[in-house]
Amino acid sequence: MNNNPFSTDWMSGWQNLQRKMWEDWSDVTQSNWTNTWQTENPMNFFREGMKNWPNPFMAPTQTPEAMAMKHAMGSMEEFMRMGREVFKLFQGMSEAGNMTQEWTSQLDKAIQQAKSMFGQGSESLFGAMNAMGGMGNLAGMGKMEDMTAFLSRPMKAWTDFLGSNPAFSNDTMRALLAGGQVTEETLSRFLSVPGVGFNREKQEKIQEGMRLTLEYRKAFEEFQKVMNESSKRALDLLHRKLLEMGAEGKSLQTMRDLYVLWVDCNEEANAATVSSKEYNEINSRMVNAMMRVRRNMAEMMDSSLAAVNMPTRRELDSAHRQISTLRRRVSELEDVLHDLKGKDASAEIRAMRDDMEKLGVRRLREELAELKQQLEEVLTAPTVESGAESAEKTVIKKTVRIGNTSKPAQAAAPVAAASAQKGE
Amino acid sequence: MFPFAINPEKAVEELARFNQKLAAGVKTFTEVGPIESGISAKEAVFRDDKVTLYHYIPRVDNPHRVPVLVVYALVNRPYMTDIQEDRSMIRGLLDEGMDVYLIDWGYPDASDRFLGLDDYINGYIKHCVDFIRTRHDIYRVNVLGICQGGAFSLCFTSLHPDRVRNLVTMVTPVDFHTPDNLLSMWVRDLDIDLLVDTLGNIPGDMLNLTFLSMNPYRLTGQKYLDMVDLLDDKVKLKNFLRMEKWIFDSPDQAGEAFRQFAKDFFQKNGLIKGNVKIGERRVDLANITMPVLNVYATKDHLVPPDASKALKQYVGSSDYQEVAFNGGHIGVYVSGRSQKEIPPAIANWLKERG
Numbered sequence: 001m002n003n004n005p006f007s008t009d010w011m012s013g014w015q016n017l018q019r020k021m022w023e024d025w026s027d028v029t030q031s032n033w034t035n036t037w038q039t040e041n042p043m044n045f046f047r048e049g050m051k052n053w054p055n056p057f058m059a060p061t062q063t064p065e066a067m068a069m070k071h072a073m074g075s076m077e078e079f080m081r082m083g084r085e086v087f088k089l090f091q092g093m094s095e096a097g098n099m100t101q102e103w104t105s106q107l108d109k110a111i112q113q114a115k116s117m118f119g120q121g122s123e124s125l126f127g128a129m130n131a132m133g134g135m136g137n138l139a140g141m142g143k144m145e146d147m148t149a150f151l152s153r154p155m156k157a158w159t160d161f162l163g164s165n166p167a168f169s170n171d172t173m174r175a176l177l178a179g180g181q182v183t184e185e186t187l188s189r190f191l192s193v194p195g196v197g198f199n200r201e202k203q204e205k206i207q208e209g210m211r212l213t214l215e216y217r218k219a220f221e222e223f224q225k226v227m228n229e230s231s232k233r234a235l236d237l238l239h240r241k242l243l244e245m246g247a248e249g250k251s252l253q254t255m256r257d258l259y260v261l262w263v264d265c266n267e268e269a270n271a272a273t274v275s276s277k278e279y280n281e282i283n284s285r286m287v288n289a290m291m292r293v294r295r296n297m298a299e300m301m302d303s304s305l306a307a308v309n310m311p312t313r314r315e316l317d318s319a320h321r322q323i324s325t326l327r328r329r330v331s332e333l334e335d336v337l338h339d340l341k342g343k344d345a346s347a348e349i350r351a352m353r354d355d356m357e358k359l360g361v362r363r364l365r366e367e368l369a370e371l372k373q374q375l376e377e378v379l380t381a382p383t384v385e386s387g388a389e390s391a392e393k394t395v396i397k398k399t400v401r402i403g404n405t406s407k408p409a410q411a412a413a414p415v416a417a418a419s420a421q422k423g424e
Numbered sequence: 425m426f427p428f429a430i431n432p433e434k435a436v437e438e439l440a441r442f443n444q445k446l447a448a449g450v451k452t453f454t455e456v457g458p459i460e461s462g463i464s465a466k467e468a469v470f471r472d473d474k475v476t477l478y479h480y481i482p483r484v485d486n487p488h489r490v491p492v493l494v495v496y497a498l499v500n501r502p503y504m505t506d507i508q509e510d511r512s513m514i515r516g517l518l519d520e521g522m523d524v525y526l527i528d529w530g531y532p533d534a535s536d537r538f539l540g541l542d543d544y545i546n547g548y549i550k551h552c553v554d555f556i557r558t559r560h561d562i563y564r565v566n567v568l569g570i571c572q573g574g575a576f577s578l579c580f581t582s583l584h585p586d587r588v589r590n591l592v593t594m595v596t597p598v599d600f601h602t603p604d605n606l607l608s609m610w611v612r613d614l615d616i617d618l619l620v621d622t623l624g625n626i627p628g629d630m631l632n633l634t635f636l637s638m639n640p641y642r643l644t645g646q647k648y649l650d651m652v653d654l655l656d657d658k659v660k661l662k663n664f665l666r667m668e669k670w671i672f673d674s675p676d677q678a679g680e681a682f683r684q685f686a687k688d689f690f691q692k693n694g695l696i697k698g699n700v701k702i703g704e705r706r707v708d709l710a711n712i713t714m715p716v717l718n719v720y721a722t723k724d725h726l727v728p729p730d731a732s733k734a735l736k737q738y739v740g741s742s743d744y745q746e747v748a749f750n751g752g753h754i755g756v757y758v759s760g761r762s763q764k765e766i767p768p769a770i771a772n773w774l775k776e777r778g
Contacts, residue, residue, distance in 0.1 A: 063459075065453050065456060065459075065665060067668065067672060068453075068648070068651060068664070068665055068668050069450075069453055071644075071647075071648040071651075072446060072449070072648050072649075072651055072652060073446075074648070075645060075648040075649045075652075076442070076443065076446050076649075076652070078645070079439070079442065079649060080439065080443075083435065083439050103426045242427045243427075245427040246425050246426065246427045249425050250425075250427065251425065251426065251427045251428060251429040252427055252428050252429065252430060253429050253430070254430065254434075254435075254438050255430060255435055255438050255439065256438065256442075256649070258428070258430070259646070259649065260646065263641045263642060263645065263646045266640075266641040267639060267640075267641050267642060270639075270640060270641065274606065274610075274637065274638070275606055275609070280609055280610060280612065280613060281613060283610065284610075284612075284613035284614050284615075285613075287614055287619070288614065288615045288618060291615065291618045291619055291622045291623070292618065292622075294622050294623075295618065295621065295622040298622065316534065317537070317624070320534060320535050320536075320537050320538055321538045323535055323538075324536075324537075324538035324539060324543070325538075327473065327543075328543065328547070331547055331551075338554070350557070350561060350562060350563040351563040351586075353562075353563070354562060354563040354564055354589075357489070357778065358778050
């Protein structure tokens with residue numbers, strides 16, 4: 001093990017890795033990609049090279065194999081990204097000749113730098129690690145940017161919708177929806193313009209949609225802020241744990257160890273965040289705001305569809321509601337028919353049989369059958385004694401066996417009582 | 425001491441080795457073959473709209489006289505209970521001599537948006553139970569409800585006690601407002617009416633997103649790095665993919681049923697307060713007077729133990745027992761230990777009660 005982590009050329013190691021990766025994947029694909037390893041980093045292999053590789057995992061299917069491989073590729077890409085950033089960090093320390101300084105101050109600096117980058121599309125080591133797990137990969141979406149896109153979908157749809165409407169595709173609108181520099185006064189004035197004429201309702205609906213979209217954007221920003229704070233807390237935890245390890249003379253042996261430690265810190269921070277009252281309120285506010293935007297959009301879409309005589313969501317809902325009502329009525333009728341057919345009291349008989357079984361009647365029957373068999377054996381057995389002696393023994397044996405069945409016979413009593421109670 | 429014993433050579437070697445494993449794993453992926461949904465032999469014996477009632481082929485000559493009907497949750501698919509040869513609660517019950525039926529809810533689509541809990545409980549479950557009663561010429565069946573299916577089973581049993589001989593609940597939420605119930609907390613301030621009125625059916629992906637948010641870094645990142653270690657073993661990879669398939673095989677939720685479940689159970693905690701109405705009738709857990717076996721998992725993060733154990737104080741049964749499984753919400757069906765503990769415990773308990 002090299003005791004001086006800053007003394008070697010990390011970047012040349014990184015280049016070696018690129019070469020190795022290229023060789024490995026060339027073998028797998030039997031293809032002749034050239035210069036892939038010479039690009040900035042091995043991630044380019046995944047980003048560019050894999051796009052053109054026809055294989056079952058790249059097909060637009062959602063099979064478990066395809067999904068898992070996609071996840072694995074994503075994890076690999078981010079693992080490599082983490083590697084690159086680790087190398088950069090250590091290389092930077094090496095070039096600055098920082099071995100003479102306390103490593104703790106360097107670590108502190110790196111952590112502080114990473115924390116300052118949250119919300120700015122961080123490409124730092126910890127930004128890279130953050131994208132490896134967590135919100136970025138939820139539901140197979142791959143990266144933080146994808147997650148953001150998912151949550152921002154209503155806003156994007158709104159921009160598209162309004163962009164197609166000449167009346168609203170002006171610069172102010174675009175700036176407004178893109179989060180541009182629009183003063184509150186301008187905004188307020190714009191949203192309070194009363195609707196006039198034939199399109200009055202439509203205009204009001206669009207204004208309402210804009211207001212809802214802005215509310216959603218605000219709620220989404222609040223949500224992002226909370227999640228960023230959580231990530232920062234994870235960094236603080238990581239910082240603390242690394243310092244503790246250093247103080248205890250322990251060290252991380254592999255990149256994977258570093259990653260696992262990072263995951264633990266994030267899970268701990270995330271658990272504390274998502275179980276807080278604040279998160280619950282902000283998350284609910286964001287989801288509720290998102291739904292209001294979507295509902296507004298659906299209503300406007302319905303108006304547009306109705307205008308061209310196409311079926312609307314409202315009409316489809318109405319049809320589906322009727323289907324459900326009809327299903328229920330059919331089901332009720334079937335139940336009535338079933339009951340009528342079963343008026344021969346077979347259900348009652350089954351209930352009684354059920355009770356009898358529960359009370360051990362089956363066992364009683366078995367014992368009776370056994371008894372009969374024994375009796376038959378005794379009666380058919382060859383006799384050597386005189387007729388009177390034989391008859392006496394038979395009677396004694398019968399008495400004994402019948403005596404043994406006394407318990408089941410007693411157990412049958414409740415059956416009779418239950419039947420009497422039912423008036424049967 | 426500097427806490428990183430990672431030098432460039434070692435790091436490069438590690439990353440390269442990882443990369444090699446992934447590259448080599450591509451071949452294993454192509455050799456795994458189709459991922460089955462459920463492994464025990466079964467036949468569809470009854471259909472009602474999109475719902476299918478399956479009967480598992482018994483594995484003993486004379487199975488127990490009273491069949492068990494497994495009622496699974498609407499969330500995710502029921503083949504979790506029969507996921508692989510050596511990880512199957514169904515197989516365990518069959519091997520213990522039980523005669524097993526299972527309700528498969530299917531995949532609701534837009535035409536099912538207005539299905540409510542009344543349709544599920546007084547409709548589908550009741551029809552399945554009645555089918556079994558007629559088929560076996562018996563009056564009452566054993567019901568085994570799992571998770572949300574357990575809550576449905578409690579409602580059904582409360583409303584139709586004459587049809588249930590013994591009730592088994594597994595990882596079933598009863599008290600939805602225990603302090604450690606994260607899901608319930610998240611749902612508490614959501615505008616459920618707005619959600620359902622806007623989306624209609626609730627997308628399965630949205631629920632997945634919610635579940636994954638509980639452990640996002642492990643479930644969406646670390647898990648897949650760990651998977652790379654399995655890539656040289658076809659059997660292990662296939663088992664991983666089976667679970668993966670199940671996790672993301674999430675049907676949409678019928679809108680009205682979701683609305684009622686989220687509001688009455690999660691938000692109002694109506695099951696223990698006696699406020700839940702299914703159809704025209706109120707669910708009273710005190711009506712459940714038949715024997716009850718309540719199986720819960722001590723490390724369940726979705727249905728905390730206290731949420732399940734609350735059942736004891738609300739059921740009317742004098743024959744109530746609990747089984748605590750030392751594991752999580754999924755481990756209770758699929759872990760190696762659960763195979764040895766859970767099916768025998770359930771089967772023996774049922775056999776003792778006729």
